Amino acid sequence: MRHLLGIEGLRRADIEALLDRAEAHLRGGPDASHVLRGKVVANLFFEDSTRTRTSFEMAAHALGAEVLNWTMAGSSVSKGETLLDTVRNIEATGPVALVIRHRAAGAPHLVARNVGCAVINAGDGTHEHPSQGLLDAFTLRRRWGNLDGRTVVIVGDILHSRVARSNLHCLTALGAKVVLCGPPTLLPPGLESLGAEVSTRLDEVLPRADAVMCLRLQLERQGENFFPSVREFARLYGLNAARAERLKPEALVMHPGPINRGVELAPAVADGSRSVILEQVAHGVAVRRAILEEVCR
Ligand code: NCD
Numbered sequence: 571m572r573h574l575l576g577i578e579g580l581r582r583a584d585i586e587a588l589l590d591r592a593e594a595h596l597r598g599g600p601d602a603s604h605v606l607r608g609k610v611v612a613n614l615f616f617e618d619s620t621r622t623r624t625s626f627e628m629a630a631h632a633l634g635a636e637v638l639n640w641t642m643a644g645s646s647v648s649k650g651e652t653l654l655d656t657v658r659n660i661e662a663t664g665p666v667a668l669v670i671r672h673r674a675a676g677a678p679h680l681v682a683r684n685v686g687c688a689v690i691n692a693g694d695g696t697h698e699h700p701s702q703g704l705l706d707a708f709t710l711r712r713r714w715g716n717l718d719g720r721t722v723v724i725v726g727d728i729l730h731s732r733v734a735r736s737n738l739h740c741l742t743a744l745g746a747k748v749v750l751c752g753p754p755t756l757l758p759p760g761l762e763s764l765g766a767e768v769s770t771r772l773d774e775v776l777p778r779a780d781a782v783m784c785l786r787l788q789l790e791r792q793g794e795n796f797f798p799s800v801r802e803f804a805r806l807y808g809l810n811a812a813r814a815e816r817l818k819p820e821a822l823v824m825h826p827g828p829i830n831r832g833v834e835l836a837p838a839v840a841d842g843s844r845s846v847i848l849e850q851v852a853h854g855v856a857v858r859r860a861i862l863e864e865v866c867r
Contacts, residue, residue: 571864573682573689576698577739585743589708591860592853595632605863606635612665614657615692616642616672621827621851622692622701626669629858633866638665653677654684661685666866670694688865696730696791702826703736705857707744709850710781713822718745721778725751725807726785726834729758730792733826734785738766749775752807755796772807773816781822784809784834800833810836814844822846 571584595602611630615623627637640660647656657668667688670678675697682689693699710717722741728734728750738748742765749767750757761768769775776782787803797803804810809823814836823835823844831837840847 574700574861574865575679575682575691577700577703577736580743582743585740588704588860588864589711591863592708592856595859596856603632603634606630606633606666606866609666610636610638610664611667611669611862612638612640612660614640614660614668614670619671621854622671625854626692626858628855629862632859633862657681657685661687667862690861690865693732697732698736699732700736701858701861702733703740705850705854706737706824707740708853708857709846717741720746720780721749722746722781722783723749723751723775723779724783724785725772727756727787728752729756730788731785737783738764751775753797776813776816779817779821781824782809783824786828786830786834804833808834809839811838814839824850
């Protein structure tokens with residue numbers, strides 16, 4: 571694998587190989603602190619990030635790499651420098667990999683066609699967020715052994731969510747059934763053809779869920795009103811304590827973060843015994859280590 575641009579198109583065996591490698595890291599497997607010694611991994615974040623950027627940084631350090639943290643704020647983007655000029659200039663400083671987050675879908679793909687080093691998509695607009703899909707699948711696999719025959723309900727702003735798209739590809743490739751749930755205006759057409767079941771009724775699908783993944787309303791990507799109010803969304807699609815009571819006893823609750831507490835997820839559920847939200851974050855480091863190792867080989 572030269573780049574990691576998306577999960578779509580990856581084979582089950584490719585995904586499992588990455589997750590196995592992450593598992594080995596997490597179990598303290600063979601010392602990997604020399605793998606990228608003397609190399610530089612460049613983080614290029616054209617959009618804000620808390621978990622993704624810091625965990626790619628920790629993953630790179632664990633492999634012995636130096637990290638260049640470029641952020642759009644304070645850069646020459648404000649002077650009109652283009653995406654390709656920016657990345658070509660960063661590439662000229664010699665990194666072995668570029669980790670890119672950008673508001674435009676397809677930006678990492680464009681970059682990958684124009685640079686010689688490895689490119690990792692850390693989230694491109696509403697398109698894909700492959701490392702998140704992998705770490706979510708990894709978290710479920712660690713809990714369940716494998717995903718075959720499991721049902722994962724992903725609920726919220728499906729239309730604008732790159733996390734939903736990457737998870738749909740990743741979880742179905744690993745044998746799970748994915749139910750995408752949200753208001754009709756936030757469910758794009760054609761999801762069934764990607765292998766998803768689609769529902770607008772959370773209360774109907776919740777009892778079947780082995781895991782529920784709640785998604786934030788991506789208000790920054792919404793140019794118009796997609797539903798009457800945030801309160802209305804929370805009432806119909808928020809995972810509150812009463813809804814969590816109706817889940818299977820062993821069902822897990824997930825969220826990629828950042829959480830809008832009290833909107834898509836109630837604080838008591840986010841911090842409750844079903845929640846694996848901080849496990850997802852912790853696993854992000856091991857999974858990103860496996861990704862860096864794979865594309866920098
Ligand atoms: C998500 C993202 O940026 O796509 N967060 C993440 O990377 N963990 C989800 C979001 O912003 O809601």
